[in-house]
Amino acid sequence: DTGVSQDPRHKITKRGQNVTFRCDPISEHNRLYWYRQTLGQGPEFLTYFQNEAQLEKSRLLSDRFSAERPKGSFSTLEIQRTEQGDSAMYLCASSSTGTSGPYFGPGTRLTVT
Amino acid sequence: GNSVTQMEGPVTLSEEAFLTINCTYTATGYPSLFWYVQYPGEGLQLLLKATKADDKGSNKGFEATYRKETTSFHLEKGSVQVSDSAVYFCALTSNFGNEKLTFGTGTRLTIIP
Secondary structure, eight states: OOOOEEEOSEEEEOTTOOEEEEEEOSTTOOEEEEEEEOTTSOOEEEEEEETTEEEEEOTTSOTTEEEEOTTSSOEEEEESSOOGGGOEEEEEEEEOTTSSOOEEOOOEEEEEO | OOEEEEOOSOEEEETTOOEEEOEEEEOSSOOEEEEEEEOTTSOEEEEEEEOSTTOEEEETTEEEEOBTTTTBOOEEESSOOGGGOEEEEEEEEOSSSSOOEEEOOOEEEEEEO
C-alpha cells in the first residue's frame, strides 16, 4: 500500500488555459474526495465519489470544474479557462467503509499567472 | 451547517512544554472528530480520530477527547519535541454516510529547543 498519489505535484499555467490533475487512491478504497486549500486556510471540500458515482459537489465547484472517476479507481479533476483565483493546493483523499481515514495525497499546487 | 473553530496561532513553545490546541465544533447529529497534521513540505496526515462521545483518540503522544457536552475536541501532548513543529487541523465529518471533512483554519505550532 503506497498511499494516495497525485500528479503533477506542481503546475504553472497561464490564465485561460485548461489543466487536469490526476489522483490515484489507496487500492480498494471506494471513496474518493477532492479538496482545495489556499494559503493559511484549512482544506475545503469540492466533490466526492463512491466508486464511479459522483455523489456530492460543493457550490465551490463552478461549471469550469469537472471531476471524473471512470472505473472507480483513479480520478481526474479538470479546470477549464483557469483564473488567478484558482491558484491553490488541490488535495485528493480516499477512504473505505470500516477503515481509518480519510487519507490524503501530497497535493497538486496550481499557480495561475 | 457544520463548522470547526480552532485556537488561533501561531503557537510557540519550548521543548518539553505541555501543549493544548483548542477546537470546538458545530454540527448536526453525531459527527466524528479528527486531528490532522501537516509537516513542512508534506501532505496532510491523520493524527487521531474519535467517533463517539467520550472516546479518546491518541497517537504519537497526542490525545484528544470527544466532549459532546462542550462540543470540543482539544488536542494535548504532555511534552512536545522540536519534531512536532507543524500545522494542526481539527476536522469533523457528519454521520450521513460519507466522510466529507469540514476543517478548521489550522494552528501553526513551532517548538524551540
